[in-house]
Amino acid sequence: MTKIWTIAKMSLLENSRKQVFHVLCLLMLTVIAGSVLLSIFTDGTKLKILKDLCMTCILFGGAVLAIALGSTGIPNDVEQRTLYPIIARPVGRAQYVVGKFLGTLLTVSMGVLVMATVFGVLVYSFQHGFDKFLPLATLFALMEVAVIAALATAISTIATPAVSAVVTFLVYICGTIKIGYFGGLIEQATSGAAKAVYSVVYHALPNLECFNLKTALVHSDKVPIAYLVQVALYGLCYAAFVLFLGSLNFARKEV
Amino acid sequence: MKRICCLITMITAALACPAWAHDETEELGHHWADAVYTHEIRLQIVAMAVAVFVLLLGSMIVRRLKSGRTTQ
Known part of the structure; x- marks a missing residue:
């Protein structure tokens, strides 16, 4: 555990110095802060649009950060040869992959927490009270980030940074519209082979939509606790499973 | 390579837009009320x-x- 934590800290330091992290965080913070300029709407509508826009920024910004940082960590270490002194020590390959993932997750969490804090302050100033559902919605956004970071880290063990970023982005898009779009495609498919292919892709894709609690936050809807527990468990299982596959592949890889 | 990857990403994102804008937008986002999500999880x-x-x-x-x- 100490070895994983050391690698995670190293990765956190490395990631927090990257330009992409600063630029994306600043961009998302600008959009969040700029959402107060929507003064043409009435107060109730303004608050709903503010929550919608800020939550979208947190979800999308977190996902893009996880893709950008997760897909470059391991390939950069291999390219710059900083990986060799690490694996020369008694550190398992799986520990290295998990450490890299944790480093990425911690870095993105820092950015997401800053965005969520600004968002919380804005909501407080508009509705003169704290939204109790906001921390929960942010926590589930972080779980989505964890799944995407795990995917990016696992894919980066077999592909170059550019390819792994594109593939993870495609998985992110498809995972976000999985049940609404791919579910319909399976029903519409006429041939058996097409149906089988769609089914395999459908069940392999992560169900990222379930981490999105934006609608519940905007409309102050109640979400069943049993459902939230299931989603949290699912997020943990999916991230762990993807990291397990990534570690298996990286353990056999010649570097 | 990077340019090709960026181009593919942009095209895919553009193609995926109609998928987000499907009908029944009232129900969109209330996934906790849909049994399909629980079953899939x-x-x-x-x-x-x-x-x-x-x-x-x-x-x-x-x-x-x-x-x-x-x-x-």
């Missing part, structure tokens, strides 16, 4: 558990076979 957790079990069992069998060969 459970199915995927079971599938992942089975996959891990099969992988571990497979690797155990391969190791035993290898160690059996070396002792012979």
